[in-house]
Amino acid sequence: MREQPGGPETGAAALRGDCVNCFGLCCVALPFTASADFARNKNAGTPCPNLADDHRCGIHARLRETGYTGCTVYDCFGAGQRVSQVTFAGRDWRGASRAHARLMFDVFPVVRHLHELLWYLTEALTLAAAQPLHAELRRVLEETEDLTRRTAEELAALDVGPRRQRVGELLQRASELARAGARGRRKDRRGADLMGARLKGADLRGVSLRGAYLIAADLTGADLRDADLLGADLRDADLTDADLTGVLFLTQPQVTAARGSAGTRLPGTLRRPAHWTP
Incomplete structure (x- = not known):
């Protein structure tokens, strides 16, 4: 009922x-x-x-x-x-x-x-x-x-x-301000075309990926801590075992559009989609 x-x-x-x-x-x-x-x-x-x-x-x-x-x-x-x-x-x-x-x-x-x-x-x-x-x-x-x-x-x-x-x-x-503490020089990838990019295990800590096209990108095991993902297109991006702890401006629709696993670490405000692999 x-x-x-x-x-x-x-x-x-x-x-x-x-x-x-x-x-x-x-x-x-x-x-x-x-x-x-x-x-x-x-x-x-x-x-x-x-x-x-x-x-x-x-x-x-x-x-x-x-x-x-x-x-x-x-x-x-x-x-x-x-x-x-x-x-x-x-x-x-x-x-x-x-x-x-x-x-x-x-x-x-x-x-x-x-x-x-x-x-x-x-x-x-x-x-x-x-x-x-x-x-x-x-x-x-x-x-x-x-x-x-x-x-x-x-x-x-x-x-x-x-x-x-x-x-x-x-x-x-x-x-x-939030990303200023990230170690090393963080490349600005705002609006970058990274469709299908091979970024397995990549160190993307503190990187601005605002509005980036990450459709079907391989982000398996990538370190995305404190990265800015506002408006990034994550459709079919593979986030298996990726670390998104403290990621900035990520929304539930972006997470749901991606693929992931039980090993994917998400911010506490977002839920793990039911279609992700165990």
Whole structure:
């Protein structure tokens, strides 16, 4: 039996997806294209055919086997329950007017972007080396939280770009402070094309891999301690026995998109994906 909604979580839990308190927004609002990640095309605003009447996925336990790997790596950072239960006060899109549903679907990706920024800012505030920036980080975090409290109409019209740029620059400064203690000269690999790269056992401590393309890269046994992985593409990257202790700005979708093992060391805030090898 489905657990009854009890309202969205607060605090850190508010930045993690809570499907029980969401109206299946990621399965309706977002489009997807038939590819290795999705078994079929779907237009934005059209419910996925696998979405049940209770807003739950009918094939959740078989997503990978049925061609919906993209769904398994998606994370709304808590935007789903925020939009469903707070912005729209629990009013579902089913049975509502087209205008109401369209507005909800327009708001969802905006709040998702804002919640992702809140995730990064919250992590930056845990970095002791970034103490000189903590006051500014708190101020920007509070400003970003205030944006999520705007009305649905205001959120739908919000340009998130300038906010992302401001937060990105601040996170870059926090990253530089956090990685300053890494031994030796750390090569800057921001945005590097490392697709399929052979990096087995590589010493990547404190390296900036921000936005790097690490698709299908062999990172077996690599030392990624204190590396900056913000926005790095880790699809099918092999993290078997890699050490990601203290890695900066790594998210659950990145981890879930990669491959790993029981020997892969992850930050305590992230969980080991079920599809990883024992």
